[in-house]
Structures are given as structure tokens and as C-alpha cells.
Amino acid sequence: MEAVWFAIVSAMLAVYAVLDGFDFGVGVIHRLVARTDEERRTVLAAIGPVWDGNEVWLIAAGGLLFMAFPRVYATAFSGFYMALMIVLWLLILRGVAIEFRSHQDHPLWREFWDTVFSLASVLLAVVFGTTLGNLVRGVPLGKDGLPGMPLFTNFRPGREPGILDWYTGLAGLFTLVALAGHGALYLVWRTTGPVRERSLAFARTAWKAVIVLWIAATAATAWVQPDAFFNLVARPWALVFVALSVAGIWGAFRFPRRGQELAAFLSSCVFLLGMVATALAGNYPFWLRSTLDPSYSLTAANTASARYGMGVALAWWAVGIALTAGYLTYLFRSMRGKVGADSGAGY
Amino acid sequence: MSDGLIWHRIQFAFSITFHYLFPQLTMGLALLIVLFKSLALRLRDESYNEVARFWGRIFALNFAMGVVTGIPLEFQFGTNWSRFSRFSGEVIGQTLAMEGVFAFFLESTFLGLFLFGERRLGPRGHLAAAVALALGSWLSGYFIIVANAFMQHPVGYRLGEDGVLHLESFSAFIFNRWALWQYAHNMAASLVTASFAVAAVGAYWSLMGSHARHAAICLRAGVVAGLASSILISFPTGDGQGKMVTKHQPVTLAAMEGLFDSGPDAELAIIGQPNVAARRLENPIVVPGLLSFLAYGTFGSTVHGLNDFPAREWPANVELLYYSYHIMVGLGTLFILVMGISAVLLRRDRLARTRPMLWVLMLAFPFPYIATTAGWWTAEMGRQPWIIHGLMRTANAHSQLVNPGDVVFTTLGFAGLYLLLGMLFVVHVLKEIDRGPAASH
Numbered sequence: 001m002e003a004v005w006f007a008i009v010s011a012m013l014a015v016y017a018v019l020d021g022f023d024f025g026v027g028v029i030h031r032l033v034a035r036t037d038e039e040r041r042t043v044l045a046a047i048g049p050v051w052d053g054n055e056v057w058l059i060a061a062g063g064l065l066f067m068a069f070p071r072v073y074a075t076a077f078s079g080f081y082m083a084l085m086i087v088l089w090l091l092i093l094r095g096v097a098i099e100f101r102s103h104q105d106h107p108l109w110r111e112f113w114d115t116v117f118s119l120a121s122v123l124l125a126v127v128f129g130t131t132l133g134n135l136v137r138g139v140p141l142g143k144d145g146l147p148g149m150p151l152f153t154n155f156r157p158g159r160e161p162g163i164l165d166w167y168t169g170l171a172g173l174f175t176l177v178a179l180a181g182h183g184a185l186y187l188v189w190r191t192t193g194p195v196r197e198r199s200l201a202f203a204r205t206a207w208k209a210v211i212v213l214w215i216a217a218t219a220a221t222a223w224v225q226p227d228a229f230f231n232l233v234a235r236p237w238a239l240v241f242v243a244l245s246v247a248g249i250w251g252a253f254r255f256p257r258r259g260q261e262l263a264a265f266l267s268s269c270v271f272l273l274g275m276v277a278t279a280l281a282g283n284y285p286f287w288l289r290s291t292l293d294p295s296y297s298l299t300a301a302n303t304a305s306a307r308y309g310m311g312v313a314l315a316w317w318a319v320g321i322a323l324t325a326g327y328l329t330y331l332f333r334s335m336r337g338k339v340g341a342d343s344g345a346g347y
Numbered sequence: 348m349s350d351g352l353i354w355h356r357i358q359f360a361f362s363i364t365f366h367y368l369f370p371q372l373t374m375g376l377a378l379l380i381v382l383f384k385s386l387a388l389r390l391r392d393e394s395y396n397e398v399a400r401f402w403g404r405i406f407a408l409n410f411a412m413g414v415v416t417g418i419p420l421e422f423q424f425g426t427n428w429s430r431f432s433r434f435s436g437e438v439i440g441q442t443l444a445m446e447g448v449f450a451f452f453l454e455s456t457f458l459g460l461f462l463f464g465e466r467r468l469g470p471r472g473h474l475a476a477a478v479a480l481a482l483g484s485w486l487s488g489y490f491i492i493v494a495n496a497f498m499q500h501p502v503g504y505r506l507g508e509d510g511v512l513h514l515e516s517f518s519a520f521i522f523n524r525w526a527l528w529q530y531a532h533n534m535a536a537s538l539v540t541a542s543f544a545v546a547a548v549g550a551y552w553s554l555m556g557s558h559a560r561h562a563a564i565c566l567r568a569g570v571v572a573g574l575a576s577s578i579l580i581s582f583p584t585g586d587g588q589g590k591m592v593t594k595h596q597p598v599t600l601a602a603m604e605g606l607f608d609s610g611p612d613a614e615l616a617i618i619g620q621p622n623v624a625a626r627r628l629e630n631p632i633v634v635p636g637l638l639s640f641l642a643y644g645t646f647g648s649t650v651h652g653l654n655d656f657p658a659r660e661w662p663a664n665v666e667l668l669y670y671s672y673h674i675m676v677g678l679g680t681l682f683i684l685v686m687g688i689s690a691v692l693l694r695r696d697r698l699a700r701t702r703p704m705l706w707v708l709m710l711a712f713p714f715p716y717i718a719t720t721a722g723w724w725t726a727e728m729g730r731q732p733w734i735i736h737g738l739m740r741t742a743n744a745h746s747q748l749v750n751p752g753d754v755v756f757t758t759l760g761f762a763g764l765y766l767l768l769g770m771l772f773v774v775h776v777l778k779e780i781d782r783g784p785a786a787s788h
Contacts (some may be wrong), residue, residue: 075433327456
């Protein structure tokens with residue numbers, strides 16, 4: 001049962017990375033690819049109806065983690081206290097920037113909110129990558145739990161690392177560039193004219209950088225946490241995720257050249273899905289690895305809730321996610337096609 | 348204060364109080380938007396659609412604020428209250444997760460469709476989107492109330508040998524009787540807030556002599572829904588909720604009412620200041636026997652006063668609890684009066700011309716926010732010193748490994764950020780109201 005729930009929570013997080021990932025990516029390149037007010041309204045109209053629903057995947061994944069693995073939730077969230085508070089403030093600023101911008105005609109306010117939106121998106125992309133890096137690298141979990149993690153120490157991964165070191169920083173940078181490329185392909189698919197042209201040009205460069213950083217991050221992981229590789233090799237099914245990542249990056253290069261915009265965007269979705277799934281599958285059964293002593297690590301088995309509650313939750317989760325898939329399909333179908341500045345009620 | 352408990356409490360109390368200013372409007376407003384949309388369809392009157400679109404824009408602003416201030420609360424269970432999360436996550440996590448899976452996806456999807464898809468959906472489809480939006484927001488309310496009801500009156504659990512709570516019966520947990528009453532009471536209150544807001548905007552436009560048709564629609568809907576919901580908050584929902592408190596939290600009831608001495612024919616204090624050190628109510632104006640009647644249905648019943656309980660079981664802040672409760676009840680009574688008079692004037696077709704009453708309606712809209720906030724403070728402070736009634740004390744629930752200095756810093760950060768957001772929010776709402784219903788932009 002705990003393996004099932006590890007997989008469910010991981011899958012929800014991977015979907016979150018793909019979906020909110022593209023609107024973060026759009027935020028990252030917002031000021032670069034959209035220069036005039038009309039272009040910027042077009043960009044916001046492209047994510048307007050969906051960004052909020054995309055964020056729900058994070059909330060739902062968090063709720064499920066809370067239910068299925070309360071000890072992980074309690075330990076990780078209190079251990080990463082400062083980092084998470086910064087995440088919250090960034091999420092708040094990013095959300096209101098999108099909303100307030102559309103209710104405000106003043107050019108300076110619009111400039112201000114566009115900048116807030118972009119900066120918050122950049123920082124969040126980095127922070128989420130860093131978080132994933134922390135899960136892979138491990139944290140100084142002791143017998144009593146995880147004392148408040150410092151944001152940084154000497155920037156070296158070791159027994160007592162900070163949240164940000166060269167390894168997790170690299171993971172953050174990799175995530176930033178990958179999400180920017182992902183968002184660019186979304187805009188190529190959803191927009192026309194100069195915004196589309198600039199996004200296409202940006203995507204070409206970004207995806208080259210993704211390959212370089214991907215190789216670097218993989219090599220760094222082999223150095224910092226070789227265990228993750230042994231795990232992958234020991235679990236042949238996990239190699240499917242690696243294959244997905246490779247296929248995704250291949251598509252992200254190939255399809256834009258042939259003008260297949262949707263296929264290109266879906267390829268980058270597959271790439272991100274594969275990446276997050278690979279990282280979490282390589283980490284299984286660990287939620288939080290201890291850098292001090294493996295026996296202090298939090299695993300799926302030693303933190304899981306009792307069977308009855310997990311079983312009930314499995315039943316309602318299946319119903320809920322089927323419903324969600326239904327109306328999200330409807331939402332994305334009903335808003336397919338290109339957007340213009342006047343597409344939205346408010347943007 | 349060395350372990351930061353007070354700062355954890357201040358941070359959570361502040362962020363949840365601020366957060367709930369927004370959902371309390373949107374849940375009720377969603378229902379009124381459904382009403383406007385169905386009337387538009389039935390009466391074939393475009394004005395109703397324009398009113399619905401106007402309130403849709405106000406809804407969107409409130410919704411965005413509700414979302415961004417709501418996410419921190421879910422996080423704070425883990426960041427600030429990790430011992431509570433670890434102890435109760437298996438039970439409470441059920442409904443927190445269900446809220447995401449069932450309510451938030453529904454709500455966010457259909458809000459997107461409602462705001463952006465009117466042309467594509469057509470009139471019936473747009474109404475359906477409004478209904479789905481309302482359903483999502485009402486479901487979300489239920490799941491949260493179930494979590495809170497468990498903290499007030501835990502059922503459906505067992506305490507395991509590992510020292511944490513396990514779910515024993517999902518149906519007992521989800522259909523907690525406490526939750527049913529609390530939900531009814533809370534949703535009626537949300538409708539009060541929304542009705543007063545709609546009526547206030549109608550009154551403002553009437554007083555300004557602008558958008559006469561839309562103003563009349565808002566006034567009528569606001570006053571009718573406002574009267575109905577104002578009655579519902581006191582009876583049966585407030586009464587039912589009060590009886591749950593009487594039965595399961597008798598010491599809380601005594602503190603809410605400022606009752607120190609036990610006895611039959613217990614008096615209901617209308618006004619008075621509790622003096623906890625001297626264990627009496629100063630300058631009281633009371634109705635003899637009424638408290639016995641309200642609590643147990645007969646005037647002679649014995650109600651236990653605070654003196655019957657050891658002081659360590661008393662709610663930690665009797666004075667603030669007493670005032671919160673009395674502010675809620677006092678305002679609730681005034682709401683019936685205001686909406687009752689307005690309804691009579693409306694029936695005689697004189698409301699739109701009675702300027703003093705329009706002034707009252709326009710200025711009345713903040714008070715449901717105050718009453719609802721006071722109501723939630725009553726519920727939360729009344730539960731103290733427990734975080735989960737009878738099972739876990741608040742003093743044992745916060746994250747001990749978090750540096751208290753960090754909590755002070757982030758509390759100040761939230762205060763500053765929310766102050767800024769609150770000001771901007773008010774500016775934007777006022778702007779929308781001035782822009783009026785006909786504007787499309």
C-alpha cells in the first residue's frame with residue numbers, strides 16, 4: 001500500500017511539474033518574448049484560464065502527502081521552514097501579479113506587475129529544482145527529526161549541507177532553463193506573430209542549454225548520490241522514465257523545426273514527466289535521505305499511515321482523479337487554438 | 348516564549364483570519380451568481396447577465412486572494428504545527444486532500460471557463476459553469492469544516508500504540524454531527540456576507556443615481572437572500588451549533604456566556620464585562636432563565652458555570668472569547684433587523700427611494716465580515732487549551748525544531764505582505780464598483 005501511495009504522490013508531483021511548469025516557464029520568458037502591452041496581454045491570456053488549476057496539483061499532492069505520510073510532511077515542512085515561507089511569498093506575489101495586472105490600466109503598475117510575475121517565476125523555478133536536488137542529495141536528518149535547515153552553509157554537499165549548495169544550485173539552474181524552454185514551446189503552440197517568433201527562437205537556444213545542463217546534472221548526481229543510479233539499474237521498470245526523458249528531448253528538438261507545435265509542446269511535457277519520475281523512482285523508497293545515518297532516513301514504509309485510511313483514500317482518489325481528468329480535458333479542448341490579446345475577459 | 352508557541356499561534360491566527368475574508372464572500376456569492384444567471388435565462392433579460400458578469404469580476408478578485416492566502420495555511424500545518432500534523436495527519440489529511448482533489452480542481456477549472464468562456468459555452472453552458480463553480484466552492488467549505496469539526500469534537504478515530512491517531516471509521520469522521528451543524532451555520536453566514544455585499548453595491552448605485560436597472564436587481568437579490576440567510580444563522584443553525592457546544596464543550600459555553608456560577612434558571616448576559624480575576628460579570632444586563640432555555644430547552648435546567656471546572660481546563664482567554672461571541676450574536680441580531688426593514692420597504696416598492704435605508708445598507712456590508720470573524724474566533728478560542736479537543740493540547744502541537752526567530756520574522760513578513768495586498772485589493776474592488784456592470788473590458 002505504501003508503494004502505491006508513494007507512486008500516487010510522485011505522479012501528482014510530476015504532473016504538477018509539467019502543468020505549473022509551463023506557466024512558470026511562460027513567466028520566466030514573459031518580459032523577453034512579449035514587449036508591448038498587447039503582446040503581454042496575449043501571453044497572460046494564454047495561461048489565464050489554467051494557471052490557477054495547475055497550481056491545484058501542488059495543493060492536492062501536498063494534501064495527499066499529509067494524509068499518506070504524515071511524518072514526512074511534518075518533518076520536511078518544518079525542516080525547510082524558511083525556504084517554504086519564501087516559496088509561499090513568491091507564490092502569493094506571482095498569483096496577485098497575474099490577477100491585479102488585468103484590473104489595472106496604469107502603464108507603470110502593469111510594468112511593475114509584469115516584473116513581479118517574471119521574477120517570482122524565475123525564483124520559484126530555481127527553488128523547486130533545488131528542492132528536488134535536496135531530496136536526491138539528502139538532508140541532515142537526526143534521531144529527533146530535521147532541525148531547521150540553513151538556507152546555505154559552505155555550498156558543499158556533505159554531512160551537514162545547507163539547502164543551497166553547488167549541487168542543488170545546479171539542479172535549480174537546470175530546472176529554470178528546462179521550464180523556460182517548456183514555457184516557450186507552450187507559447188509557440190498558443191500564440192501567433194512576434195510572440196510566437198520570439199518564443200520559437202528562445203526555445204531553440206534554451207533546449208540546447210537543457211541538454212548541456214542535463215548532462216552536467218546527471219554527472220553531478222553520479223558524484224553526489226551514486227545510490228540513485230544503482231537503484232535505477234536495479235529497477236528495470238524505472239528505465240522507462242529515462243527512455244521517456246530521452247524521447248521527450250528528441251521531440252522538443254525535432255517537432256518545432258517541422259512546425260508541429262502541439263507535438264513539440266507535448267514532447268517537452270514528456271521530458272519533464274520523465275525527469276521528475278526518474279528522480280523520484282531513483283530515490284524510492286526514500287522520501288528524505290539522511291546524510292548523517294541511513295537509519296534515520298524517512299522511507300515510504302517507516303512513515304506510512306495505517307492500511308484502512310490509505311485504502312479508503314485510494315477509493316476516493318480514483319474517483320476524484322477520474323473526474324478531474326474529465327473536466328481538465330474539457331477545459332483544454334474548449335480553449336485550444338491560438339489566443340489574441342482580446343481572448344480573455346480580463347486580460 | 349522561548350519555544351515560540353505564541354508566535355506560531357499569532358502567525359496562524361493572523362493568516363487564517365485574513366484568508367477567510369475572501370472565501371466567506373465567494374461561497375455565498377457563487378450561489379447568487381447562479382441565481383442571476385438562471386434569472387437571465389428565464390426572464391430573457393440581459394441586465395441579469397450584466398450583473399452576473401460584474402459579480403464574476405469581483406468573484407475573480409476575491410478568489411485569487413483566497414487562493415494565494417489559502418495555500419500558506421495548508422503549508423503551515425507542516426511548517427508551524429508539525430507535531431499536530433504527525434499526530435493527526437492520517438485523519439485530518441483525508442479531508443485536506445479531498446478538498447484539493449474534489450473541490451479545488453472543480454472550482455478552478457470552471458472559474459476559468461466562467462470568466463473566459465461565455466461566448467464559447469453559450470447561455471446554458473455558462474450557467475452550468477456557474478453551477479459547477481458554486482458546487483466546487485461549497486464542497487471545499489465542507490471538507491475544511493470536517494477537518495475543523497474533528498478538532499472540536501473528534502470522532503471516527505483510534506489512538507494507536509505508536510502514539511498517533513488512526514482513522515477508524517471514514518463515515519463517522521466525514522459525517523461528524525458537529526460538522527453538519529457547523530457547516531450549515533458557516534454557509535448561512537457566508538450567504539449573509541455575500542447578500543450584504545450585493546445589497547451594498549445596489550444601494551451605492553441607487554444613491555449615486557447610476558445603473559438604475561442593475562441597482563434594483565442587486566438590491567432585490569441582496570435583501571431577499573440577506574433576510575433569509577440572517578434568519579438561518581440564528582435559527583436553526585446557530586441554535587444547533589450552540590447545543591453541540593453545550594453538550595460537548597460545557598466549559599466553553601460557560602466562558603462564552605460569561606457564566607461563573609452554576610445553577611438552574613441561568614441568566615443570559617446581553618451586555619457586561621467579564622472580570623475573570625474576581626470571577627464575575629461587571630455591569631451586566633441579563634435575561635433570567637433564557638440561557639437555560641437556549642441550552643437545554645427548558646427554563647429550569649441547570650447550566651454549569653466556570654466555577655464548576657478547574658481553571659486549567661478553561662479556555663485560555665475567557666475575555667476575548669466572551670466578546671467575540673457577543674459581537675457575533677449581537678451583530679447577527681441586527682442583521683435580521685436591517686434586512687427585515689429593507690424587505691418590508693422592498694415589498695412596498697419604496698426601498699429604492701428611501702435614502703436613509705440605502706445609506707444603512709451601503710454602510711452595513713463590513714459587519715458580516717466582523718461577525719463571521721468573531722464567530723470563528725469563538726470556535727477556535729473556545730476550543731483552547733486544546734488543539735484537538737480532549738486529545739492534544741495546543742502547547743504540545745507546534746514545531747519545536749523551528750527557530751522561534753524565524754517564526755517572528757515570517758510573521759512580520761506575512762503582516763507586511765497582507766497589509767499591502769489588502770490595500771491593493773480594496774483599491775481594485777472599488778474601481779470595479781465605480782466602473783459598474785455594463786463595462787466590458
